[in-house]
Amino acid sequence: xxxxxxxxxxxxxxxxxxxxDNENPFNSSRYSIEEDEIDLFDEQEIFDLVRxxxxxxxxxxxxxxxxxxxxxxxINLQNNYILLYFTPTVPHCSMANLIGLSIxxxxxxxxxxxxxxxxxxxxxxxxxxxxxxKQLNDKERVSAALDTSSSILTIVNECIKQN
Amino acid sequence: xxxxMKEYSLKLIGSMQKETPYDKVWNLAxxxxxxxxxxxxxxxxxxxxxxxxxxxxxxxxxxxxxEKTVRRVAWSPCGRFLAGASFDASTSIWEKSKDELEFxxxxxxxxxxxxxxxxxxxxxxxxxxxxxRDKSIWIWQMEDDxxxxxxxxxxxxxxxxxxxxxxxxxxxxxxxxxxxxxxxWKDIEGDWECINTLAGHESSIWDLAFNKDGDKLxxxxxxxxVLFWKFDKENEKWINIFKFKDENSRPIYSIDxxxxxxxxxxxxxxxxxxxxxxxxxxxxxxxKIVLKKQNAHDSDVNCTKWNPKFKNILASCGDDGSIKIWExxxxxxxx
Numbered sequence: 189x190x191x192x193x194x195x196x197x198x199x200x201x202x203x204x205x206x207x208x209d210n211e212n213p214f215n216s217s218r219y220s221i222e223e224d225e226i227d228l229f230d231e232q233e234i235f236d237l238v239r240x241x242x243x244x245x246x247x248x249x250x251x252x253x254x255x256x257x258x259x260x261x262x263i264n265l266q267n268n269y270i271l272l273y274f275t276p277t278v279p280h281c282s283m284a285n286l287i288g289l290s291i292x293x294x295x296x297x298x299x300x301x302x303x304x305x306x307x308x309x310x311x312x313x314x315x316x317x318x319x320x321x322k323q324l325n326d327k328e329r330v331s332a333a334l335d336t337s338s339s340i341l342t343i344v345n346e347c348i349k350q351n
Numbered sequence: 352x353x354x355x356m357k358e359y360s361l362k363l364i365g366s367m368q369k370e371t372p373y374d375k376v377w378n379l380a381x382x383x384x385x386x387x388x389x390x391x392x393x394x395x396x397x398x399x400x401x402x403x404x405x406x407x408x409x410x411x412x413x414x415x416x417x418e419k420t421v422r423r424v425a426w427s428p429c430g431r432f433l434a435g436a437s438f439d440a441s442t443s444i445w446e447k448s449k450d451e452l453e454f455x456x457x458x459x460x461x462x463x464x465x466x467x468x469x470x471x472x473x474x475x476x477x478x479x480x481x482x483x484r485d486k487s488i489w490i491w492q493m494e495d496d497x498x499x500x501x502x503x504x505x506x507x508x509x510x511x512x513x514x515x516x517x518x519x520x521x522x523x524x525x526x527x528x529x530x531x532x533x534x535x536w537k538d539i540e541g542d543w544e545c546i547n548t549l550a551g552h553e554s555s556i557w558d559l560a561f562n563k564d565g566d567k568l569x570x571x572x573x574x575x576x577v578l579f580w581k582f583d584k585e586n587e588k589w590i591n592i593f594k595f596k597d598e599n600s601r602p603i604y605s606i607d608x609x610x611x612x613x614x615x616x617x618x619x620x621x622x623x624x625x626x627x628x629x630x631x632x633x634x635x636x637x638x639k640i641v642l643k644k645q646n647a648h649d650s651d652v653n654c655t656k657w658n659p660k661f662k663n664i665l666a667s668c669g670d671d672g673s674i675k676i677w678e679x680x681x682x683x684x685x686x
Contacts, residue, residue: 335419
């Protein structure tokens with residue numbers, strides 16, 4: 189059973205469609221494939237990368253569920269460091285690890301490798317905040333969870349697949 | 352009279368690159384002869400590297416067999432066998448042919464229910480320890496005809512076990528875990544038991560290393576700390592004697608203690624390598640930083656290992672898909 193069968197939806201679909209039509213970040217020339225080309229990211233671009241990730245339980249995006257918010261994206265360009273807080277829809281959300289993993293994997297696939305990324309739960313928003321954070325930032329566990337033919341990888345791929 | 356100031360530098364003397372950029376090279380191990388390197392990566396391969404006739408490092412053989420990431424590799428003390436621990440829950444054993452650099456698969460150790468995170472041979476080369484996310488440590492004995500028998504399955508850690516390491520000359524095993532503790536295990540009248548638990552780290556402990564005599568141990572972790580432990584003979588337990596905190600801005604994934612120079616090298620997710628040594632001859636329990644090499648790799652440094660035969664030679668590997676050989680140079684200058 190779903191942890192939160194009737195989540196509050198924060199962004200209507202009309203707005204979302206207009207975003208996807210006009211500002212698809214993957215079509216944007218601001219996203220460079222070249223590793224050595226330094227291009228400057230801002231909070232909006234990081235947010236654009238993760239806003240369309242879908243919840244593992246609902247056909248809704250993390251933006252619609254208010255799990256990710258632009259004000260919770262922090263960038264330190266000098267240190268190539270990104271810190272992103274995400275807010276599970278309910279404090280006992282059992283999907284928090286999967287959501288965090290999807291955000292992390294999406295950023296890791298999209299950003300140049302020079303970036304160090306931390307994805308953590310917004311303080312006070314989850315009942316087992318420290319254990320979710322510890323697992324999410326354990327590089328070895330994350331790699332194992334997303335290794336070849338893992339079932340978690342299949343779910344994560346589904347969540348970060350953007351239409 | 353003039354003071355002699357020692358200045359150190361880490362000079363890159365060899366570099367190898369995986370074919371796919373940004374393949375994670377997780378771990379490496381020097382062959383006991385100091386002339387061969389084994390590495391393992393998320394591409395499921397164990398790879399063997401050595402120097403060619405022109406002194407250039409290159410790939411010799413890729414050992415295929417694992418179905419997932421190979422997390423750690425370890426040579427037997429005699430250098431005849433190589434073990435690889437994999438996320439596919441198995442540990443593979445490879446045998447090197449006598450005169451050539453050719454390896455054949457001789458055994459596969461099955462039993463763990465989740466990823467195997469670490470593997471280590473004891474100093475005699477007859478015992479092998481493996482540990483896993485299944486929270487257990489298995490101790491295997493090598494029989495004749497390359498058969499391995501499981502002697503003991505040890506539980507005690509509350510979580511994922513990250514590293515196992517044998518004492519350099521005793522039948523004593525150290526392990527470190529996601530539960531933030533280090534444990535020591537010993538065979539007591541036929542049963543392997545946990546004889547000491549060390550608390551002090553504030554998060555997962557990624558790696559361990561003994562000094563040459565085995566009376567000291569260093570550990571490093573997710574908490575960005577390096578802790579020094581010493582065996583207190585009177586009370587027969589390990590005690591924390593020294594600590595470095597926040598010298599790195601990200602977790603420290605590897606630590607190695609040179610048995611030739613007594614220096615310690617760490618590799619961190621902040622891409623740097625740090626070298627430590629004893630502060631002075633009169634202060635056996637105090638340590639200092641000799642050198643910090645920023646941007647040693649273009650991404651996380653996953654492993655740092657001192658060469659066992661040639662002084663001050665260090666190998667490192669990382670998430671940038673590269674394997675690097677360094678020489679720590681001591682330039683004595685008079686001021």
